[in-house]
Amino acid sequence: MSTTGPTDDQLDLLLGVLQLTRSDEMTCEQWLDQVGSYLRAVRETGPLSEELKRIEHHFKLCPECREEFEAIQTAWEEK
Amino acid sequence: MSERTDKQWRAELTARDAVAISDLRRFLVRGIARGLGDRAGRDLAEDFAQEAMLKILDNLDSLRADGGLLAWCLAIGMRTAFSELRRSRWKDVSLDALAAPVREQITPTAGPERAGVDETKQRLMSTLRSLIDEELTPRQREAILAELQGIPQVVLAERLGVNRNALYKLSHDGRMKLKSGLQRAGFKENEVRSLLDDAS
Numbered sequence: 122m123s124t125t126g127p128t129d130d131q132l133d134l135l136l137g138v139l140q141l142t143r144s145d146e147m148t149c150e151q152w153l154d155q156v157g158s159y160l161r162a163v164r165e166t167g168p169l170s171e172e173l174k175r176i177e178h179h180f181k182l183c184p185e186c187r188e189e190f191e192a193i194q195t196a197w198e199e200k
Numbered sequence: 201m202s203e204r205t206d207k208q209w210r211a212e213l214t215a216r217d218a219v220a221i222s223d224l225r226r227f228l229v230r231g232i233a234r235g236l237g238d239r240a241g242r243d244l245a246e247d248f249a250q251e252a253m254l255k256i257l258d259n260l261d262s263l264r265a266d267g268g269l270l271a272w273c274l275a276i277g278m279r280t281a282f283s284e285l286r287r288s289r290w291k292d293v294s295l296d297a298l299a300a301p302v303r304e305q306i307t308p309t310a311g312p313e314r315a316g317v318d319e320t321k322q323r324l325m326s327t328l329r330s331l332i333d334e335e336l337t338p339r340q341r342e343a344i345l346a347e348l349q350g351i352p353q354v355v356l357a358e359r360l361g362v363n364r365n366a367l368y369k370l371s372h373d374g375r376m377k378l379k380s381g382l383q384r385a386g387f388k389e390n391e392v393r394s395l396l397d398d399a400s
Contacts, residue, residue, distance in 0.1 A: 132325050185352060
């Protein structure tokens with residue numbers, strides 16, 4: 122574990138995250154309830170509802186949820 | 201696996217029907233194994249599926265699952281699997297250094313590669329460092345600095361004694377403070393974006 126504070130690169134990353142930060146973000150739990158709808162919307166590549174756009178926005182801010190969703194998508198498409 | 205509607209799944213799982221439980225478990229093992237690819241073997245996928253089954257059965261009553269119960273079950277399975285893998289990867293790493301205020305830690309010195317950096321960008325970075333120290337609570341600071349270092353949320357949440365949802369909110373509140381602090385310090389959003397674009 123590094124003992125240094127944030128490097129300039131990390132602050133750059135944080136500034137990028139702050140650009141995306143907004144008051145109505147979805148949390149890591151909230152999107153799970155709508156994952157079926159989101160999977161369908163992504164597959165159909167149609168316009169997303171406002172609620173599903175919030176999922177998309179969450180994935181931009183949360184790489185762990187994005188990684189999980191990509192794995193779900195892989196499994197779902199092959200089921 | 202027989203085709204069931206969400207309503208049938210819910211009724212059978214709620215009744216702890218052995219066939220439905222067995223079908224769902226098989227679906228989860230296959231899905232988790234496919235989703236994880238070479239990140240884990242079949243044995244681990246079976247363990248993750250077993251753990252996910254318990255969570256699913258415990259949470260059926262509160263489930264909304266708009267758009268498909270099976271997709272929700274798969275999401276619970278995948279979250280369980282990734283959480284375990286991330287926890288295992290970080291199990292021997294100490295997080296103590298993250299709690300120290302930024303100014304007490306070693307900060308990068310201005311080397312030749314920084315010499316040409318625009319003065320406004322330097323001021324922006326300096327303001328951001330001050331905001332991290334002065335505006336954030338210790339827990340918000342710890343959460344945000346840990347995220348910047350790539351520490352998984354499951355690991356950090358356990359360290360802070362909260363669940364992943366609460367951790368996200370903690371970090372979100374901190375980010376909102378930093379964003380607002382930058383605006384108060386006179387940095388407009390488009391100016392920050394432009395400085396970031398210049399740096400990339």
